[in-house]
Amino acid sequence: MKISAAATALALSVSFSAAQAETLNVGMSGGYFPFTFVKLDKLQGFEVDFVNAIAAETGDEVNFVTMSFSGLIGALEIGRIDTIANQITITPEREAKFAFSQAYVFDGAQVVVKAGNEDTIASVEDLSGKTVAVNLGSNFEQLLNELPNAGEIDIRTYESNIAQDTALGRVDAFVMDRVSSGQLIAESPLPLALAGKSFSQIRNALPFRNDDSGVELRNKIDAAIVTLKENGTLTEISEKWFGTDITVAE
Structure with missing residues (x-):
């Protein structure tokens, strides 16, 4: 059977694309509704859809690696994962250590009581x-x-049960981002409420190791994020999970 030149070219193109595909190891907690959580044994949420949309643009495969939130930064530093998709806030200390993508969520810190x-x-x-x-x-x-x-605030760190202990009066309040707080209150049977307005605007982005390969990967991901913003995909994902667009600054 004779193979046309067009078919040969297409096969070479597909083969080349497959050869260029990489596996993107993305860390997340899997316990931060509605950004990343497990329901019916399926990992889902805003961050999951966001990363999958990025991979669709870059042609890469995604391997989601779940672990406790407190272990994510260390896993990135030692190379177990390539980035973290778990509402990582850009701070001066983190910027000094990691190469961040552009911000893709804009939010504010919120007190919940x-x-x-x-x-x-x-x-x-x-x-x-x-x-x-x-x-x-x-x-x-x-x-x-x-x-x-x-100096007048008794700050306590939690791995879990932060909302439960607040609802039971074991602590007076907890602080989380306003978007997550609102979603948590809407979905949880616990008696919780927002207290006051959000404070200290926060920008969330994807961190990468600040070396040549990390910066190269960051640049590729950044280009995909630009496309997702321009074609409306990022807005669609946000509206799916939050009913509003949290991906643009107010």
Whole structure:
């Protein structure tokens, strides 16, 4: 059977594309609804859809690696994973260590309290004398420590049960990003409520190791993010999970 030149060219193109495909090892906790969580034994969420959309643009395969949030940064540093998709906030300390993609989520830190206690914490000044929980390994502990009244706040770090302990009154409040807080309150049976307005705008991005290969990968991913923003895919993913576009700065 004679093979046409066009068919040969197509086969070579497919073969070349397959040869260029890489496996992108992406770390996430799998326990941060609605960004990354497991339901019916399936890993899903905003971050999962986002990374899969990136891979569709770059032609790479994705291997999601789940672990506790506090272990993600260390896994990236030793090369177990290539990046982290778990609402990693850009901070000066992290920028000094990692090569970040452009920001793809814009949010703010939010205080959450037991429902009925909203009036007790109208602003961050009201956190003085309070016990305030944050997730271990998150940037919210640093944000609280930078407040003028930080010395008057009893900051406690949690691996889990942060919302439950707040609802039970074991701590006065916890701090999380406003988008996640709103989703958590909407989905959880626990009596929780937002207290005051969000503070300290945060930008979330994908971190990569700050070496030649890490920067090269970051640049490739960045180009894909630009495409996803321009063609509306990123907005569609955001509206699917949040009903609004959290991917643009207010």
